[in-house]
Structure formats: C-alpha cells, structure tokens
Amino acid sequence: MRKFDTELVRVLPDTARMDANGQLSVGGRPLAELASEFGTPLYIYDVATIRAACAAFRRGLAQYSGEASLIYAAKAYASVALFQLLAQEGLGIDCVSDGELFMAHYAGVPGERLVFHGNNKLESELELALRIGVGRLVVDNRDELELLAAIATAEGKTAAVWLRLNPGVEPHDTHAYRRTGQLDSKFGFPIETGDAERAVSFCQSCSALRLLGYHLHIGSQIFDLAPYREAIERAFAFAARMRDRYGVVPREFSPGGGLGVPYTPDDPMLDLTQAAAMLAEWVQAAARAWNLPLPRLYLEPGRSLVARAGLALYRVGAVKRIPGVRTYVAVDGGMADNIRPALYGARYVVLPGRFTERSAEQVTVVGKYCESGDVLVWEAWLPTPQRGDLVIVPVAGAYCLAMASNYNLARRPAVVAVEDGRVMLWQRRETLTDLIAREMVAAPKVTGIEFSPCP
Numbered sequence: 001m002r003k004f005d006t007e008l009v010r011v012l013p014d015t016a017r018m019d020a021n022g023q024l025s026v027g028g029r030p031l032a033e034l035a036s037e038f039g040t041p042l043y044i045y046d047v048a049t050i051r052a053a054c055a056a057f058r059r060g061l062a063q064y065s066g067e068a069s070l071i072y073a074a075k076a077y078a079s080v081a082l083f084q085l086l087a088q089e090g091l092g093i094d095c096v097s098d099g100e101l102f103m104a105h106y107a108g109v110p111g112e113r114l115v116f117h118g119n120n121k122l123e124s125e126l127e128l129a130l131r132i133g134v135g136r137l138v139v140d141n142r143d144e145l146e147l148l149a150a151i152a153t154a155e156g157k158t159a160a161v162w163l164r165l166n167p168g169v170e171p172h173d174t175h176a177y178r179r180t181g182q183l184d185s186k187f188g189f190p191i192e193t194g195d196a197e198r199a200v201s202f203c204q205s206c207s208a209l210r211l212l213g214y215h216l217h218i219g220s221q222i223f224d225l226a227p228y229r230e231a232i233e234r235a236f237a238f239a240a241r242m243r244d245r246y247g248v249v250p251r252e253f254s255p256g257g258g259l260g261v262p263y264t265p266d267d268p269m270l271d272l273t274q275a276a277a278m279l280a281e282w283v284q285a286a287a288r289a290w291n292l293p294l295p296r297l298y299l300e301p302g303r304s305l306v307a308r309a310g311l312a313l314y315r316v317g318a319v320k321r322i323p324g325v326r327t328y329v330a331v332d333g334g335m336a337d338n339i340r341p342a343l344y345g346a347r348y349v350v351l352p353g354r355f356t357e358r359s360a361e362q363v364t365v366v367g368k369y370c371e372s373g374d375v376l377v378w379e380a381w382l383p384t385p386q387r388g389d390l391v392i393v394p395v396a397g398a399y400c401l402a403m404a405s406n407y408n409l410a411r412r413p414a415v416v417a418v419e420d421g422r423v424m425l426w427q428r429r430e431t432l433t434d435l436i437a438r439e440m441v442a443a444p445k446v447t448g449i450e451f452s453p454c455p
C-alpha cells in the first residue's frame with residue numbers, strides 16, 4: 001500500500017492531510033464525512049489547489065515582457081461554480097461548443113474573455129458566439145472561415161479571429177488520441193501545404209473578419225516541452241512571412257494548453273511556473289528573431305489547472321476472489337464517471353479511505369458497469385478490502401466528469417468543493433427523474449414500487 005509520503009503527496013490536493021486515525025481530509029474536511037453526507041461516488045474539488053495552480057501560471061507569465069492572459073479550457077471540467085471561481089482569479093474560458101459557451105455566459109463570464117475553439121463549429125454555434133460577443137473565434141479550417149465570413153457579413157458584425165495553425169509537430173510522449181499538432185490531424189490550417197497562408201490572405205480580403213493572431217495546440221498530457229518550442233518557432237517563421245507578403249502582424253498568440261500532470265507517484269511532474277515561463281521565453285525569442293512585436297500571450301491550460309485538485313470517492317461493494325488469479329474489488333462508480341482508463345489506458349492509483357497498518361493485498365479495482373473494460377486500476381494495493389470501505393482515486397479533476405455518461409442509466413455523481421473547512425455543493429447528483437426527463441412518451445403509473453427521486 002502507498003504510504004502517505006512525499007511521493008504520494010504529489011498526486012493529492014495541496015490541502016490533503018492525514019489524521020491520527022489514518023483518515024484523509026481535504027480543505028479541512030474529512031473525506032469520510034463528505035462521503036456520508038453526500039453519498040458516493042462523490043467528486044471533491046480542493047479550491048486552494050485550483051487557486052494555487054492559477055497563481056503558479058501567473059508567476060510564470062510574469063516573466064513575459066508583453067501582456068499575457070490565462071484561459072481555462074472548459075472541456076477539462078465544466079461547472080458554473082468553477083467558471084465563476086476562475087473568472088474571479090482573472091481567467092477567461094476556452095469553449096468548444098454552444099453548451100460550454102452557454103454555461104460560461106450563464107456563469108457571468110464576460111464575452112470578451114471567451115475563446116471559441118472547435119474543428120466543426122455549427123452555423124448555430126457561430127451565430128451564438130457572435131451574439132454573445134465572444135472575444136476570439138479560433139477558426140480551424142477553410143470551410144469554417146468561409147462560413148464565419150458569410151454569417152458575420154450577413155449580420156453586419158466583425159468577428160475577431162485567430163487562425164489555428166497546424167505546425168506539423170508531434171509530441172511523442174503522449175497517447176496518439178491526445179496528439180493534435182501533426183500534419184495528419186483534423187485540427188488546424190497546415191502551414192506546410194499553404195492552407196494557412198491562403199487563410200491569412202482570405203482574412204485580409206474580408207472586412208467582416210479581423211485577424212488578431214495565431215493559435216496552436218499540439219496535444220495534451222505532454223511532459224517534454226521541446227515540441228512546443230519547435231511549434232512556436234514554426235508559427236513565428238510563418239507569421240514573419242505573412243507580414244512580409246500581406247503586411248499582417250499578429251497582435252496575439254497562443255501556444256494552447258496540454259501541460260502534463262502526474263496521475264501516479266511514479267509519473268514525471270512539471271513545475272507550472274517554470275513551464276509557463278519557458279513558453280513565454282520561447283515566444284519572446286521567436287518574436288525577437290523575426291523582428292515581430294511581442295504579441296499578447298495566451299496560455300490555455302485545462303488539465304494542469306484542475307486535475308490534481310479533484311478526487312473521486314467510491315464505496316467498495318462486491319469483492320470477488322479468484323484464487324491464484326486475481327481479486328476484483330468492485331466500486332459504486334467506474335467508466336460512467338471515469339472512462340479514461342478504458343478509453344486510452346490511463347493509469348491511476350487507488351488509496352484506501354483509511355491508511356492502516358493492516359497489510360495490503362494487490363487487487364484490481366473495477367466499476368459496476370457492464371463492460372469487461374470497466375476497470376479503474378489494474379494493480380492497486382488495498383488493505384483487505386471489504387464491502388463498505390471507502391476508496392479514493394486522486395487526480396480525478398480533469399476529463400473524468402467531463403466525459404461522464406449515463407451508461408447503464410448511471411446517475412452522474414455529485415460534486416462538492418472544499419475550502420478552509422467549508423463545503424459547497426457545486427453540482428447535485430443526478431436523480432432517477434433526471435433520467436426520464438427527456439422521455440416524451442407517457443408511461444402508465446407504476447404501482448407497487450415507489451422510487452424515491454432523490455439519491
């Protein structure tokens with residue numbers, strides 16, 4: 001079993017503490033208490049860890065000689081409370097759908113602070129973006145560029161545009177599904193094929209489009225930053241060519257998000273301040289090399305802002321021992337709330353709700369859903385797990401709930417945030433009635449069994 005040591009602390013929220021009984025608390029609240037109060041599965045966010053990550057990025061960006069902004073990639077985890085917290089920290093929100101735009105707008109984030117991404121934005125989404133005054137529309141391809149120009153022209157509006165460049169750079173230390181910067185990708189205007197240049201020239205000829213700058217995003221869960229440097233250099237070489245040929249000087253630039261976080265104590269770890277400072281320095285160096293003015297720099301972290309701040313709490317149910325083969329420990333959640341292990345082999349650790357001196361055994365922690373691939377952790381160490389035990393999956397703050405589904409008609413978990421001993425319910429657990437909310441066919445009154453619509 002993992003000891004509560006400095007290695008383990010790297011994958012826990014900043015405020016995680018172990019009490020004399022071996023029980024974990026976060027944000028001043030014992031996890032066992034939260035599990036009893038809100039039920040399991042439960043997702044818990046430590047507000048202090050999120051604020052500290054924002055501050056770490058800000059310190060790194062302070063090294064940049066020009067102006068800089070932080071934009072949170074909403075797709076990592078979207079909630080009104082989180083958007084408000086981040087807006088309070090001075091961040092903008094990166095959206096990739098009308099749903100995310102709507103939620104950010106509803107949360108009160110000013111349109112000017114919204115950035116709209118996506119490789120196939122619908123006409124209705126572009127219209128919505130123009131209506132709520134989205135600050136930056138990141139155009140992904142030629143088809144979209146023409147569509148946006150037509151819509152903006154028809155509505156008599158001017159769209160503030162970044163072009164998403166495909167720099168032809170591939171980060172190798174991440175899963176293929178998380179790479180986006182190589183030429184063979186659905187994302188971005190390839191520099192290599194001349195597509196990006198034709199997009200610049202198109203923008204110049206269209207008065208409804210105001211080209212503010214360039215964007216790139218090479219992938220996610222990246223630890224080796226060298227591909228960023230390469231991509232930044234290619235983007236600035238391109239920008240200099242566009243200045244020379246069309247007189248276009250980018251006022252803004254974003255190298256995207258994608259910084260990796262450790263999920264297990266054995267994974268590497270990036271210092272966010274250093275990483276941000278590094279990116280800032282490379283942008284500065286590239287601008288200097290091509291004699292371009294320093295653009296306003298935008299970083300767009302998702303995972304690195306929220307992953308470690310969040311953890312998932314589950315309750316153990318069935319324990320199945322197959323002698324000489326394996327012990328399966330089933331919990332009350334799984335792939336419906338965290339599909340990452342099944343989707344791309346993401347590795348997690350599982351911690352016991354209570355650290356004890358009891359000797360640990362190696363087990364496989366599985367979910368309750370009807371797929372053999374519904375495994376959370378293949379090799380976990382738990383002290384003789386039994387029904388009713390609490391278990392914890394750390395680093396569950398990004399791309400877990402964001403990808404959660406109602407598979408098997410599972411109800412999505414509640415989300416609470418903790419800060420200085422206070423607990424806030426950010427999102428309630430879905431109810432049985434939520435599951436039939438979209439059903440349009442009347443059903444006969446069921447007699448006999450009364451389902452409580454509550455948890």
Ligand SMILES: *Cc1c(COP(=O)(O)O)cnc(C)c1O
Nearest residue numbers: 073217220257258300301302303
């Ligand atoms: C997903 C995404 C991000 C955030 O990526 P993380 O790995 O979560 O930091 C940033 N920018 C764009 C365009 C994205 O698609």
